[in-house]
Amino acid sequence: MDAPLKTRDLVKTFGGIRALDGVSIDVYNEKITLIIGPNGSGKTTLINVITGFYHPERGEVKFNGSNITGLPPFKIFEKGIVRTFQIPHLFKSLTVLENMLVASRNNPGEKLRKALFKNSWRRAEEHLVEKALRILELLNLDHLWDKPACTLSGGQMKLLEIGRALMADPLMVLMDEPIAGVNPRLANEIFEHLLSLRKELNLTFLIVEHRLDIALPYADYVYAMDRGKIISKGSPSEVLEDKIVARAYLGG
Amino acid sequence: MIDIIRLLVDIIAFYAIYLLLSISLNVEYGYAGIPNFGKALFFAAGGFVVGSLTSRLLAPLAGIDLHQVNFKIYNVLIATKVSQYLSGNILLALTAFIAMIILGAIMGGLLGVVASYPAIRLREDYLAITLLAAGELARIIARNYDPLICGTLGVSVPDPFAWLPGIQRSIVQAGIMMSIAVMVWLLVERIARSPFGRLLRAIREDERAAEVYGKNVASIRMRALLIGSSIAGLAGAIYAFYVGSVHADDYTPIRTFIVWVMVVLGGAGNNAGAALGSLVYVLSDRIIMQVKYYITVPFDINYLSYMAFGTLLILVLMYRPKGILPEKPSLTIDFSKVISRLREEAEASPEGSGG
Incomplete structure (x- = not known):
């Protein structure tokens, strides 16, 4: 094996x-x-x-x-x-969705150089939201997406x-x-x-x-x-x- | 009679400086959770750059041979001569102003990296202590090492706006200061509303979890400090030009604490909060300064401002512990719009969300 x-x-x-x-x-x-x-x-x-x-x-x-x-x-x-x-x-005070987004790999907007230019990361961010929502649906958490994790x-x-x-x-x-x-x-x-x-x-x-x-x-x-x-x-x-x-x- | 225009100009100028300082602390403490108790150090960095270099660099152009005169003793005269020279050369005056504040920002950022390097990997309290000590260290060195900013005498700063007459000069200067502050505020707000801003908040919330998710915490924190310290250095340079002199003892830890009061008061992790906190501070501080000649109290009137802010801070911490404007999620994009669009799409397709 x-x-x-x-x-x-x-x-x-x-x-x-x-x-x-x-x-x-x-x-x-x-x-x-x-x-x-x-x-x-x-x-x-x-x-x-x-x-x-x-x-x-x-x-x-x-x-x-x-x-x-x-x-x-x-x-x-x-x-x-x-x-x-x-x-x-x-990440307690971040929302459920934000917790998911931070966990993603290679988010271009997390680079300081690109952070200022929204066009360089907007699409990637949208895709990540979509992916996060699918995973949250799988776990029955999607209705809580905008609630802070500590709640x-x-x-x-x-x-x-x-x-x-x-x-x-x-x-x-x-x-x-x-x-x-x-x-x-x-x-x-x-x-x-x-x-x-x-x-x-x-x-x-x-x-x-x-x-x-x-x-x-x-x-x-x-x-x-x-x-x-x-x-x-x-x-x-x-x-x-x-x-x-x-x-x-x-x-x- | 109080000169209303002068008071207003003064308020705007000081607001610009404290707005810069409070957003710089907001990046570090509000977003990234770095307890920067050395704000005075980075503020001083900008001031020291302006104080030590402006006169010296421009003196030869104004026809002064620095080898012939004692800079420490005659720095006021030299600065006056340089100011006179600049008043006849607007382009050079503005170039000097912009170059020096950029240099101040670079020096602040550099010091931010150097001063935090030993402690950035340690727990937050150690970083706070290190930065506080570094600030005092820089102040004491500047106070005792004459060649920098003429020791305890302090150094005069040439006036880059001397080409304008009377009150117009102050109005233009305050206007430029405020525009710089607003521009920096907009930039920082942009960073805060980006995935990078969210990352800073995540690291603040849970460092270990951030590391598990591949975030190089030490290096990202360093970046936050670099941004914060550069802004503080910029503020220091602008401040030095505004007050026209640089004294080492102007940069005591109390400056740091005042900025902390603004951020905690306004709301850490919210740039609007930082702006509000510093506005409340500057307004009341300047007004107290004006009215203190007209009222009598059974103690030294200079303590009135400290007492007022002490009380205000306690009240805010008791009744609104997250500040007047609490932190909000960083809406990098309109999440609810994207999510409702995705849900509509899922309903429209017969496969449902699984497809």
């Missing part, structure tokens, strides 16, 4: 704690790869290392064959990786984060607990959205989640982490039946 994202032997320490202790994973193309593990097992740290927020002490991250270890987040974005946060990081409900914020990620035409989306704090019905809805998006847009997902009951049925491949190490990997059923995983979760 083709794996565009590979990490090899990543090590990240905070003081005396080894948050990542030699993590190697493969994220397969157009699949939903799930990382599970109890709190503090290093899942979010892994996302932060892949997306350039933390520099690993050792190991490397490869995306489509090129080494992206330690690149700043905005360079990682240029390679085609977009991430979402556990707590939505929206949305928690679930809508989660959806907007996903919408914003899609706006950037990513090759791969890394999601940090997309259903944390969301009721089970909406949580399932979010995953249904992800499934249909993957099919429509040929997207690859790497999702960190610890609500196994909801997330597992949607996953194609699962890694289980504990104390900075990968302790199990395989199909959802294989990992679920692994005794080591059960012990990690139950704290045995």
Whole structure:
């Protein structure tokens, strides 16, 4: 199987704690790869290392064959990786539509040189509004387009984060607990959205989640982490039946 | 009797200067969220350029050999001679004025990049402290290093409008100042209503998310500071020409804070707010200055303006924390028009929006 994202032997320490202790994973193309593990097992740290927020002490991250270890987040974005946060990081006082527009790639009007000349970016801006509206319709957020993001409900914020990620035409989306704090019905809805998006847009997902009951049925491949190490990997059923995983979760 | 015309001209001239300063802070703080507490530094940059260079560059043309005279002691005389020379050469006078204010803007922008470079990647508070310190540093250097603007004595600035008689001179000068300020305001408003303006606001709201979406936050912030500082440098140069002299102690942090009051009062992130805030300030400040001779208060009358603005600021923060004119979404294009057109198109096609 083709794996565009590979990490090899990543090590990240905070003081005396080894948050990542030699993590190697493969994220397969157009699949939903799930990382599970109890709190503090290093899942979010892994996302932060892949997306350039933390520099690993050792190991490397490869995306489509090129080494992206330690690149700043905005360079990682240029390679085609977009991430979402556990707590939505929206541009709070900007409207829903503005949040979407900022997320787009290569908007000519964002260059200071061109900003003064409306004719140089008006058409691009119109196209982006059209694209944003289509994504918002997909997520049932289109009626809220002119509302400030801070007025949305928690679930809508989660959806907007996903919408914003899609706006950037990513090759791969890394999601940090997309259903944390969301009721089970909406949580399932979010995953249904992800499934249909993957099919429509040929997207690859790497999702960190610890609500196994909801997330597992949607996953194609699962890694289980504990104390900075990968302790199990395989199909959802294989990992679920692994005794080591059960012990990690139950704290045995 | 108060000379109404002179008062009006004075108000317009000062409004032009403070309008420039408040929109420059609005770009940095209102839009980009950069707490620039060093506004006085960039304002001073323009003033120092005008003060240190105008006389020196034009003196040889006016027949003064700078090697023969002590510039520090005789700078007032030299400036007067240069003014006389300029009054006979309108073209040169205006060229000098325009060249010096452009140079002031360039110097301001340059200093904006240099002074913020060490801290632009740090958290906002550190940037604020760095800029505040840089401003004081520049003022203290100018105060003690005579060759720049003659130290504590200050330096006289030649008058590029000396060719006009009496009050006409002030009217023309104030008119030119105001036109420059309005032009800059329009430019900044254009930037604010562009995707670049939206990007600045996004970075202000959430730096990490902006980085996730491929925005080089440090470099974009630097750009905002470059714009803001150039405008402040321009304002400083215009101010130096208007008051006719440059003194280091004119550029204390209080200037910075006054500009902050204007922006917070008027509404950060709204250029109209910045314009209103500075208008309120200049009007009341100038009027207080005029009436202070006619009223008696049991304290030093010079504090009246500070007290009035302190109270006003507290009231606005209590009852309208986003300023008199709060921020609005940057309508780069007419979104509702585009969206309703798209919806109509979707309804018209049988496939619906999916097609």
